[in-house]
Amino acid sequence: MNVHDSISQMIVQTRDVSLPHFAAELIICGTIVINLLVRMVRPLRWLDSSFLVLAGSLAALFAVRPWEMGSDVARIELFSGMLVHDGFGVLMRTLLLVFVVLFVIFTWLSGIPDKDDGPDIHTLVLGATLGMMLMCTANHLLMVFMSVEMASVPSYALAGLLKGRRQSSEAALKYSIYGAGTAGVMLYGISLISGLLNAVHLPTLAQNLVEKLPTMGPEETMVLALGGMMLAVGLAFKLSAVPFHFWCPDVFEGATAEVNAFLSVASKTAALALLVRVALGFGTTVPTMFSVAASTVPAATVPEGALATSLYSVADDASPNIAPANPAANAEFHEASARRVLSPVRGFIAKLIAFLAIITCTFGNLAAFGQTNIKRLFAYSTIAHAGYMMMAVPAILAAAGAGPNGHEVARQGAAALGVYLGVYLAMNLGAFAIIAFLRNAMRSEEIADYAGLIRRSPIVTICFVIILFSLVGLPPLAGFFGKFAVFSALSGAYNVTGQAQLPANYLVWLLVAGGLNTVISLFYYLRVVKVMTWNLEPRDQRPLQPIGLLRGAYVCLITLPTLGWILCFDLLANWCAKGAISLL
Amino acid sequence: MLTNAIWYSILVFAPSLVALLLSVVTTRNDNFYRYVTLATTLFTLVCTLFLFLMPNGVVGFNSNVGEMQGIFTLGWIPTFEIFYSMGVDGISLPLVLLTAVVSVLAMGASWSITKYVKGYCVLFLLLLSGMLGVFLAQDFFLFYVFWEVMLLPMYFLIGIWGGPRREYAAIKFFLYTLAGSVAMLVAILMLYFYSxxxxxxxxxxxxxxxxxxxxxxxxxxxxxxxxxxxxxxxxxxxxxxxxxxxxxxxxxxxxxxxxxxxxxxxxxxxxxxxxxFDTFGVNEDGSDRLILGHGLQWWAFVLLFIGFAIKVPSVPVHTWLPDAHVEAPTPISMILAGVLLKMGGYGIIRICYPICPAGGYELAAVICGVGVVSMVYGAFAALAQKDFKRMVAYSSVSHMGYVVLGLGVWSATAEMNFDTTFWNMGIQGAMFQMIAHGISSTGMFFMVGVVYDRVHHRNLDEFGGLFGRMPVYTALSIGIFFAGLGLPGLCGFIGEAFVVFSVWAYSITMAVISAAVVILTAGYILWAIQRVYLGAEYRGPHEDHLSPSNTRENTIGIIIFALAIICGVFPRHTLLGYMEKSVEKHVGDLRAWTINSTxxxxxxxxxxxxxxxxxxxxxxxxxxxxxxxxxx
Known part of the structure; x- marks a missing residue:
């Protein structure tokens, strides 16, 4: 094949496959540009950038096409394997964009940023969102690094949103220094891994790993593990997992509640999606990919062009781009043997994440006890919730190695993550919206100042109480369903690994840790509830301006799913389950 | 099936619906909220009677059938095979009736609540929905949701309307129950995935x-x-x-x-x-995968039993109960003792034993031990109390010990030639004891509440001479306390007697101990009666507030006392007749399992x-x- 052919093929590929699936990201890019340029045009200056951004993110949400979920969303690699388009990506990007839409409405209501700052702040928000969307679909170690940075850099600026406020600047500085440090470590890890495995494209990397792992010496294994752990540092920073969480409470205290909502939900969603991508990327092989390169058929018999295309676009199992010489007989056998070879890799990654999840969850819950500032309390709460969500990842990995039934359970695990995130989105956005509105109304973010709030602002308080109990995970509130989904992923994986004679006993520890943490988390959420409902207002209470009808309505609306998911939980669960189909 | 679904849903969710409506009403007339709530509880009672006990009612409970009756199942969360499913049998029906009766009585006793009446009524009704749901649910997930739904209203009811140490009591109650239910959740998930x-x-x-x-x-x-x-x-x-x-x-x-x-x-x-449910799968070497040498049945039994034992409550996880009772307002104490504790017993009989018989069989001695220790410890602790309400609370611990003991005496073993007579009797006794305790302890807490409303203290040493001041009240109180004591002819006797008889076949030592507890019970109750009601004169503060009980209080007292007499004199017609077949089926099933597994x-x-x-x-x-x- 000559150069001309491959270039033209690439163009066709980009035009027909990659760009249509990249529409949502392009719309976000377009919105950023318009948002920046609109101020140059005098007649359009009156336009509030919130509306523009709202329209842009709605259009992007539309372009992701979440309603087409199901087996229709096949796994397709975009831009020569840089990104991957599949149900999981659609699921996560939908959650992300739904959040951004609600978030923009929230910021418009809360009045931060004001009209002058609006375009700048919204540009940063959209820029970070773009990075996060790429994190959800990254399929290439370079893309992993780039997307993490794209998401992080605007976040640093967002943390310093309140210009001239010492705490805010401190938060931004801390965040960026921490971020830069971990980014360096992650990049180092990526270079170690890519150097060792001669690949940066995740499926190729897994396939090379399958070939090299049996003959790898102890030094090489060590370097590989080191590289993996360094990569994990970068992800753990984005997840605010212990011990890379130190930035989180300070940043949350210094930044505004609006930014906190963004960092706690959007950033976590993307980071978890990326964690799943990277973990599965290392721990499993893409079936068709594998049967092409590692089948017993000599490479020469496969047409060269076909091999090349297979790197660009790997279709799902049902309709492989090229047919291997003897597909049915060998595919399963090779997949099984690849699964066996990668078993220690999966075990290593799963145990590493399980360990991080347990300490993150426990530390977050314990540290939240002593907090007096509501934003700081919520910083630790988000750390703890990141821990719960991370628990789903070891379950996915462990189940992925346990045969066809195991794959089913692994998909359920990925779906559980989606369910948790969907529920968490509403809960945390609601919580931070209330914190922001109360800040506007009483100029305070101290828990003590919330004393007796039920008598002064009953509706908002009741919504807050519902959200807090939901965060504990009490049925019939939505938080329970998130926890239920993750815990059931753990027990499902425990079961299926036991049936497959590959017991993963750390899953029981995760389950126990999750249960105990639920109990200990009760204390600090209950403390806030107690202050708001039981305690009497202090003599010198702060004046409370009315919250406002529109804001009250927003709070009620955002609390409604927390209360109502019990009736239509199956919608979310089913949609997430469909989203996870093409993941494995 | 759809008719059933509609009626059950009305029964269970009518209170929550009324609660929702009440929460948007904005009248300052407290009596409006009280009467609406009372009417709702009455409606629930009538609905229960109409649904189950009317010969041609919708479900028309047939007491000659041991199986679950009137079941309906509708899709709810198909992704996880979760269904909205309810039904009744002879084990749950008496408890549903008890719930309906106790909530009417408790609401009748709620006129003494004067703070935030609207909030109180809303939470009370939500609690009622949760309680009914627990006894009717036939889907484990649904059961768990109802089980937890009760937590929130109860937490606020104790925490806002409670006594001086209410914050401590409320959070202790919440924490204990949540710990138990998390253990239960783990067991539920494990059972689900291994099924x-x-x-x-x-x-x-x-x-x-x-x-x-x-x-x-x-x-x-x-x-x-x-x-x-x-x-x-x-x-x-x-x-x-x-x-x-x-x-x-x-x-x-x-x-x-x-x-x-x-x-x-x-x-x-x-x-x-x-x-x-025997194992957790297979190890890499092909051997059975066990956790610490035990299979799933054992672990699930233990986790579920912990969850239910906290609710019962059994020693050593009983410590939340005295605090919660002492701090809770009177009507909430009545509900707590009358219904909530029964959920623990109900869970043990409906879930622990039938789903995990292997665990129950292996741990029979432990369960019986827990029951006996609760009985003895509760009785001694009750003897030592200075606080009237705390004494009644410890008497609950002691009485609920009988329930655990009666449920746990697995006497249908090979040595006994798989004879189920005694175990059958034990479970019937335990079931009867649950209802009897539901009546007598509701009454006892109510009686304590009546006098507390007047003199605002509960110190046993500062009473005396109430007989002269409040004759009707005292007569009813003594009657109800005798029912709690287990006097033959009143409801408390039958359950205790049945349990003690059945234990005889299992372990003579335990039978002797549990029979001896009756003496301790008589001791603390008679002593309390002597200190509070008898004697020449009242020795405490607020003497001038000791007015005779009013009509509302007398009505509630008379109803409770009448129930105690009726259940004591006609045990078969009122209760045993309904539970007999279901208990026989339960025991028969477990007997078959014992024969097979041994x-x-x-x-x-x-x-x-x-x-x-x-x-x-x-x-x-x-x-x-x-x-x-x-x-x-």
Missing amino acids: DLTDPRLRGFLNSAVGQSVIPDKQLRARIESGMAKREALAESLKDKSLEERRKILAAAETITPVHTFSILALQQIGQHTSQ RATWAQEDRRLQVSAIEANASDQELSAQLANKRP
């Missing part, structure tokens, strides 16, 4: 009338049927084959997708008739040698093991 309805042994159950109504979904049934057919075909093809050939067949077999279930009745069948060879043959469905069940494991062992 598999495609086991051909369940065919009989699934095709029975009850099985049809528990799992009516056509698609699901088709999935189950195809799975069963595959397993049977596989088992057939494995017959008379050598080990090597079997491996080959298994390696080539297609994967059978398991169908999990949350249905309590189906889980009971799985626990009793299959080996699905014939050790039978079980082992089934699991290892006999080529059967179970081997087919193992096909997935073997297949993947095979594939994993093949080297490229």
Whole structure:
């Protein structure tokens, strides 16, 4: 094949496959540009950038096409394997964009940023969102690094949103220094891994790993593990997992509640999606990919062009781009043997994440006890919730190695993550919206100042109480369903690994840790509830301006799913389950 | 089935609906909220009677049938095979009735609540929905949701309307119960994922009338049927084959997708008739995967029992109860003692034993021990109390010990020739004791509340001479306290007697101890009566407030006392007649399980040698093991 052919093929590929699936990201890019340029045009200056951004993110949400979920969303690699388009990506990007839409409405209501700052702040928000969307679909170690940075850099600026406020600047500085440090470590890890495995494209990397792992010496294994752990540092920073969480409470205290909502939900969603991508990327092989390169058929018999295309676009199992010489007989056998070879890799990654999840969850819950500032309390709460969500990842990995039934359970695990995130989105956005509105109304973010709030602002308080109990995970509130989904992923994986004679006993520890943490988390959420409902207002209470009808309505609306998911939980669960189909 | 669904839903959710309506009403007239709530509780009571006890009612409970009756099952969360399913049998029906009666009485006693009446009524009604739901739910997930739904209202009811140490008491109650329910959640998830309805042994159950109504979904049934057919075909093809050939067949077999279930009745069948809950799967070396040497049945039993024992409450997890009772307002104490504690006992009989018989069988001595220790400890602690309400609270611990003991005496063993007479009696006694305690302790807490409303203290040493000041009240109180004491002719006697008789067959020592507890009970109750009601004069503060009880209080007292007499004199007509068949079925099922499992060879043959469905069940494991062992 000559150069001309491959270039033209690439163009066709980009035009027909990659760009249509990249529409949502392009719309976000377009919105950023318009948002920046609109101020140059005098007649359009009156336009509030919130509306523009709202329209842009709605259009992007539309372009992701979440309603087409199901087996229709096949796994397709975009831009020569840089990104991957599949149900999981659609699921996560939908959650992300739904959040951004609600978030923009929230910021418009809360009045931060004001009209002058609006375009700048919204540009940063959209820029970070773009990075996060790429994190959800990254399929290439370079893309992993780039997307993490794209998401992080605007976040640093967002943390310093309140210009001239010492705490805010401190938060931004801390965040960026921490971020830069971990980014360096992650990049180092990526270079170690890519150097060792001669690949940066995740499926190729897994396939090379399958070939090299049996003959790898102890030094090489060590370097590989080191590289993996360094990569994990970068992800753990984005997840605010212990011990890379130190930035989180300070940043949350210094930044505004609006930014906190963004960092706690959007950033976590993307980071978890990326964690799943990277973990599965290392721990499993893409079936068709594998049967092409590692089948017993000599490479020469496969047409060269076909091999090349297979790197660009790997279709799902049902309709492989090229047919291997003897597909049915060998595919399963090779997949099984690849699964066996990668078993220690999966075990290593799963145990590493399980360990991080347990300490993150426990530390977050314990540290939240002593907090007096509501934003700081919520910083630790988000750390703890990141821990719960991370628990789903070891379950996915462990189940992925346990045969066809195991794959089913692994998909359920990925779906559980989606369910948790969907529920968490509403809960945390609601919580931070209330914190922001109360800040506007009483100029305070101290828990003590919330004393007796039920008598002064009953509706908002009741919504807050519902959200807090939901965060504990009490049925019939939505938080329970998130926890239920993750815990059931753990027990499902425990079961299926036991049936497959590959017991993963750390899953029981995760389950126990999750249960105990639920109990200990009760204390600090209950403390806030107690202050708001039981305690009497202090003599010198702060004046409370009315919250406002529109804001009250927003709070009620955002609390409604927390209360109502019990009736239509199956919608979310089913949609997430469909989203996870093409993941494995 | 749809009629049932509508009626059950009305019964359970009417209170929450009224609560929702009340929460948007903005009148300052407290009596409006009180009367609406009282009317709702009365409606619930009438609805219960109409639904179950009217001969041609909607469900028309038939006391000659031991099976679950009036079941309906509707889809709720198909992704996890969770159904909205309810039903009643002789075990749950008396408890549903008790709930309805106690909530009417408690609401009647709620006129003493004067702070935030609206909020109180809303939470009270939510609590009522949760309680009814727990006793009616036939889906484990639904059961769990109702179980937890009660927590929030209870927390606020104690925390806002309680006494001086209410914050401590409320959070302690919340924490203990949440810890128990998290343990329960873990057990539920484990049971769910290890359950598999495609086991051909369940065919009989699934095709029975009850099985049809528990799992009516056509698609699901088709999935189950195809799975069963595959397993049977596989088992057939494995017959008379050598080990090597079997491996080959298994390696080539297609994967059978398991169908999990949350249905309590189906889980009971799985626990009793299959080996699905015996282990946690297989280890890498092919041995049974156990946790600390115990299988799933044992662990699930332990976790569930912890969850329920906290609610009962049994020593040593009882410490939340005295605090909660002392701080809770009177009507909430009545509900707490009258209904909430019964949920623990109900959970043990409905869930622990039938789903995990192996755990119950192995731990029978421990369970009985817990029961006896609770009885003795509770009685001694009650003797030592200075606070009237705390004394009554400890008497609850002691009385609920009988329930645990009665449920736990697994006397149908091989040594006893699988004779179920005594165990049957024990469970009937335990069930009767739950209802009797529901009546007598509700009454006792109410009586304490009446005097507390007047003199605002509960110090046992600062009473005396109430007989002269409040004659009607005192007469009723003494009657109700005697019911709690277990005086023959009143409701407390029958349950205690039955339990003590049944223990005799299991362990003479325990029987002697539990019989001796009656003396302690008589001790603390008579002593309390002497200190509070008898004597020449009142010795405490607020003497001038000791007015005779009013009509509302007398009515409630008379109803409770009348119930105590009726249940004591006509135990068979009022209660035992309804529970008899269901208890017999429960015991009979467990007897069959004991016979099967104690014939050790039978079980082992089934699991290892006999080529059967179970081997087919193992096909997935073997297949993947095979594939994993093949080297490229």
